[in-house]
Amino acid sequence: MKMQEKIDRGIRDFRTFLNAIADKYGDTPAVREMHGKEIVDRTYNQLKRDADAVSRFFLAQENAEPMHVAAIGATSYQYIAAYYGTVNAAQVIVPTEAQLSTESQCDLFHMADVNGLFFDKHFEERLPEIHEKCPDIRLFICLTEGEESHDMGDIHIYSLSEIEKEYAVGDDITVPLEHDTMSTILFTSGTTSAQPKAVMLSHGGIIDNIFSGELAERDSTNYVKLIALPIHHALSFNTDIGMGFRNGDTVFVNDSMLHLARNFKIAKPYTAILVPMVFENFYHKIMKAHEMHPEMDLKTMAREAFGGEIEVFYCGGAHLRAEIADAFESWGMPVFEGYGMTECSPRVAANMPGRFRRDSIGKVVDNAEVRIKDSELQVKSPSVMLGYYKNPEATKAAFTEDGWLRSGDIGYIDEDGYIFLQGRIKNLIILSNGENVSPEEIETKLYDCTFIKECLVYEEDGKITAEIFPDTEYAEMHEVSDVEKEISAAVKAANKTMPTTKSVRNVKFRYEPFERTATNKIKRARKAA
Amino acid sequence: MADIKIFNEIRDILLNYAEVEPEEINRETDLIEDLGLDSFSFISMLGDVEETFSISISEEDMEEATHMITPGDIIRFVEKKVA
Numbered sequence: 001m002k003m004q005e006k007i008d009r010g011i012r013d014f015r016t017f018l019n020a021i022a023d024k025y026g027d028t029p030a031v032r033e034m035h036g037k038e039i040v041d042r043t044y045n046q047l048k049r050d051a052d053a054v055s056r057f058f059l060a061q062e063n064a065e066p067m068h069v070a071a072i073g074a075t076s077y078q079y080i081a082a083y084y085g086t087v088n089a090a091q092v093i094v095p096t097e098a099q100l101s102t103e104s105q106c107d108l109f110h111m112a113d114v115n116g117l118f119f120d121k122h123f124e125e126r127l128p129e130i131h132e133k134c135p136d137i138r139l140f141i142c143l144t145e146g147e148e149s150h151d152m153g154d155i156h157i158y159s160l161s162e163i164e165k166e167y168a169v170g171d172d173i174t175v176p177l178e179h180d181t182m183s184t185i186l187f188t189s190g191t192t193s194a195q196p197k198a199v200m201l202s203h204g205g206i207i208d209n210i211f212s213g214e215l216a217e218r219d220s221t222n223y224v225k226l227i228a229l230p231i232h233h234a235l236s237f238n239t240d241i242g243m244g245f246r247n248g249d250t251v252f253v254n255d256s257m258l259h260l261a262r263n264f265k266i267a268k269p270y271t272a273i274l275v276p277m278v279f280e281n282f283y284h285k286i287m288k289a290h291e292m293h294p295e296m297d298l299k300t301m302a303r304e305a306f307g308g309e310i311e312v313f314y315c316g317g318a319h320l321r322a323e324i325a326d327a328f329e330s331w332g333m334p335v336f337e338g339y340g341m342t343e344c345s346p347r348v349a350a351n352m353p354g355r356f357r358r359d360s361i362g363k364v365v366d367n368a369e370v371r372i373k374d375s376e377l378q379v380k381s382p383s384v385m386l387g388y389y390k391n392p393e394a395t396k397a398a399f400t401e402d403g404w405l406r407s408g409d410i411g412y413i414d415e416d417g418y419i420f421l422q423g424r425i426k427n428l429i430i431l432s433n434g435e436n437v438s439p440e441e442i443e444t445k446l447y448d449c450t451f452i453k454e455c456l457v458y459e460e461d462g463k464i465t466a467e468i469f470p471d472t473e474y475a476e477m478h479e480v481s482d483v484e485k486e487i488s489a490a491v492k493a494a495n496k497t498m499p500t501t502k503s504v505r506n507v508k509f510r511y512e513p514f515e516r517t518a519t520n521k522i523k524r525a526r527k528a529a
Numbered sequence: 530m531a532d533i534k535i536f537n538e539i540r541d542i543l544l545n546y547a548e549v550e551p552e553e554i555n556r557e558t559d560l561i562e563d564l565g566l567d568s569f570s571f572i573s574m575l576g577d578v579e580e581t582f583s584i585s586i587s588e589e590d591m592e593e594a595t596h597m598i599t600p601g602d603i604i605r606f607v608e609k610k611v612a
Contacts, residue, residue, distance in 0.1 A: 281570055284546075
C-alpha cells in the first residue's frame with residue numbers, strides 16, 4: 001500500500017491500519033504458522049475479526065484508565081491478534097523478553113505499571129510468583145490456542161481463544177485514538193545506564209514509521225516473508241510484521257530459532273530481516289557444506305538453503321561484515337543494512353534496492369530528518385517516542401534543547417545523503433545478534449563479589465570481557481589464597497543470573513587500579529563502529 | 530541407541546559449527562569455551578539434534594537445553610527424550 005493510499009484511507013493509528021489492510025487484502029493469508037507439521041493460515045479478515053473481539057473484551061472491562069497489558073510469548077498469530085486488539089481499544093501493550101527471569105519480568109512490570117498479562121501456556125507455572133510480586137496485575141490471558149479458561153488458586157486465567165469466540169459479534173470499535181495516543185511501552189537500555197528504560201510509542205508514531213518509505217513496484221503474486229526476530233523488539237512488530245502487512249504479504253512465523261533452517265525451506269520467502277549473527281552462521285554452514293560437496297554449484301546450494309525464492313535480505317541490529325555481505329550478494333541475495341532506535345519506532349535510515357551505499361546505514365527514511373551536531377547523529381521525526389515512562393529526567397537527557405532525538409552514535413553524512421557511523425558516545429556493547437548490552441548493568445552484578453575492587457566490562461574480539469582489579473588485601477584478610485579462582489567462580493555465578501547472551505565470556509585480571517576521569521569514573525576506551 | 534552411537538552423531542553435528550578436528554571433541558569438551566559456539570550456533574545445533582534423533586525440544590525443554598555445556602550433557606538429554 002503506497003503512501004497516497006494511506007492518506008486516502010485516513011490511516012493514522014493501528015485501528016484504521018488494520019481496517020484498511022483487511023479491506024484491501026481480505027482473504028489473503030496474513031499469518032502462516034506451523035502447527036506441528038501442518039501449515040495453518042489466517043487471513044487479514046480473520047485477523048481483524050479476532051483483534052476486534054479482543055478489543056470488545058477490554059472495553060467490556062469498563063476500566064476508568066487504559067490498562068497496561070504485558071505480553072510474554074513467542075511470535076504467533078495469537079500474539080499478533082492480541083497486540084492489535086489491545087491497542088485498538090486504546091489500551092497499552094507492554095511486550096517483554098520471554099527469556100527473562102520472573103524477578104526481572106516483575107521489575108519491568110513495576111516500571112511500566114502493568115496491570116494485565118498475556119502469556120504462553122508454558123509460562124503458567126510462574127504466575128503464582130508473579131501474582132505475589134505484582135499484585136496490581138488483575139487480568140491474566142493465556143495466548144496459547146485451544147486452551148480453556150480456568151482458575152489457579154485465586155488467579156482467574158482467561159483464554160484468548162475463548163475471548164475471540166465470545167466477543168466475535170458486537171459493535172464496531174470506536175474508542176478515540178489520536179496520533180499521540182500511547183499504544184506501546186518497550187524496554188531499552190537507551191543511550192546509557194545500568195537500568196532499562198520504558199519507551200512510550202504512539203499509534204501515529206509507529207504507523208508513520210511503517211509508511212516511512214515508498215515501495216518498489218510489485219506484481220500481484222502473493223509474497224511470503226519469514227519473520228524470525230523476537231516479537232518484543234520494535235524492529236519485529238513494527239517493521240517486519242507491520243510493513244509486511246502494509247504490503248499484503250503473508251508473514252510466515254518462525255516458531256523457534258531451532259527450526260530456522262528448516263522453516264526457510266518450507267516458507268520459501270522472498271525476504272527476511274535477520275541479524276548479522278544469523279547471516280554469519282548460515283554463511284559458515286553453506287561454505288562447510290560446499291567444502292564437502294565441491295561438485296555442486298555454490299550459488300545454487302546457498303539459494304536453496306533459504307528456500308530458493310529470496311529476492312532481498314535486510315539486516316538490522318548491528319553491522320554486517322563486508323565478507324559476508326559480499327558472499328550473499330554473489331549468491332543473488334543482496335543484504336541491505338538499516339539503522340534504527342526503539343525510541344524512533346524504530347526505523348531511522350535504510351539502504352534498499354536501487355538506493356544503497358557500501359558501509360553506510362543508508363539514507364534517512366521518508367518523513368524524518370537527520371543532522372550531525374557535535375559529531376552525534378540526531379533525528380527529528382513524527383515517529384520519535386512520547387518519552388520514557390515516568391522518567392522525565394531521562395526523557396529530557398534524550399533530546400537536545402531544540403528538540404532533536406540524540407542517538408548516542410557518532411557519524412557523518414556524505415554529499416548524497418548516505419549516513420556513515422563511526423563510533424558510539426553511549427556505553428553499549430552491540431552484539432552480532434543485535435542485542436544491546438549495558439556494561440554498567442553487568443559491572444553492577446559483578447560488584448556483588450566482595451573480592452572485586454574495580455572492574456570494567458567491554459567487548460573484545462566479539463566476546464563480553466570483564467577486566468578485574470582484585471581486592472588482594474581483603475582476600476588476605478579473609479584467608480583466601482587464590483583470589484582469581486574465587487572471582488572466576490563469582491563471575492560464573494553472576495552469568496547464571498543473566499540471559500546467556502549477556503554472559504561474561506572472558507575474564508582478565510590486572511593488579512593496578514584503572515585510570516580515572518576528572519569525575520572519578522573509570523575511563524572507558526571509545527569503541528569504533 | 531548405544532551411547533557411543535549418540536556421541537558420534539553429536540560430534541558430527543558439532544563439526545558443522547566448530548573449526549576443530551574430530552578427535553578434539555570428547556564428552557567433556559565445553560561447547561562455548563572450547564568450541565566457540567555463539568548463541569545462534571548453539572540454538573541451530575539444537576535444531577540439528579532434534580532432527581537427527583527425531584525428538585522434539587519443547588519450550589519447557591529449552592530452559593534445560595540452553596544450559597547444556599558439554600556433549601555429555603547433550604547425550605544425557607537425548608537419552609532422556611528418546612526413552
